[in-house]
Amino acid sequence: MKNPKHSSHTLIAETYEALQGKVYGYLLYRIGREEEARDLTQDVFLHLMEYEQVLLPQTIRSFVFTITRNLLTDYLRRYYKRQEVDAYLYDTLPTASCETESGILARDLQQCEHRAVLCLSAQRRKVYELSRYEEHSAKDIALALGVSLRTVESHLYASRQQVRDYLKQCI
Numbered sequence: 001m002k003n004p005k006h007s008s009h010t011l012i013a014e015t016y017e018a019l020q021g022k023v024y025g026y027l028l029y030r031i032g033r034e035e036e037a038r039d040l041t042q043d044v045f046l047h048l049m050e051y052e053q054v055l056l057p058q059t060i061r062s063f064v065f066t067i068t069r070n071l072l073t074d075y076l077r078r079y080y081k082r083q084e085v086d087a088y089l090y091d092t093l094p095t096a097s098c099e100t101e102s103g104i105l106a107r108d109l110q111q112c113e114h115r116a117v118l119c120l121s122a123q124r125r126k127v128y129e130l131s132r133y134e135e136h137s138a139k140d141i142a143l144a145l146g147v148s149l150r151t152v153e154s155h156l157y158a159s160r161q162q163v164r165d166y167l168k169q170c171i
Contacts, residue, residue: 008055015060016045023068030072031079040075044068074137109167116166120159127152128159 023044028037044067048055055063089109117125126145130136138156142149 009049011055011057011060012045012048015048015064019061019064020045023064026068027072031075036075040068040071043071047071074139078135078137109170112167112170113163116163117159119166120162124155124159124162127155128163131156 020041024037024041027040028034031037031040044064047067048060048064051063117128120128123145127141130141130144131138136144138149138152142152145152
């Protein structure tokens with residue numbers, strides 16, 4: 001009898017060779033940055049390799065594109081959230097007259113954020129730091145901390161709100 005792990009790895013390798021270019025092209029079209037598209041393409045197939053259930057040749061193509069869509073959605077959500085934060089900070093900070101002043105303002109704002117993070121409970125602080133500084137997804141954080149995804153989302157919402165309120169007081 002065939003080893004199911006071996007046949008899954010063979011199927012994944014064949015699928016990689018067949019679909020890698022299409023997945024990369026789709027991601028490049030959607031995000032417009034080659035390096036990020038390459039990274040996300042690799043992530044798609046890494047997720048496929050981590051899948052522990054039996055993969056079928058009839059459904060693997062659809063599964064690859066489902067993984068691609070989900071990773072793209074997560075990537076875009078983080079990207080636009082980062083853009084929103086940057087725009088908020090840019091709009092609320094006074095225009096600096098020189099780079100030195102900009103650097104000082106940025107450092108002061110980082111220090112304010114750091115103080116706000118220290119005011120969070122231990123669990124919320126850990127979730128916030130993993131999300132903000134290490135750019136982990138909520139799903140990855142939930143797996144790492146052994147809590148539900150909904151709990152992580154709740155902690156992220158509350159901690160971001162608390163940090164935002166603290167930063168408003170600093171500005």
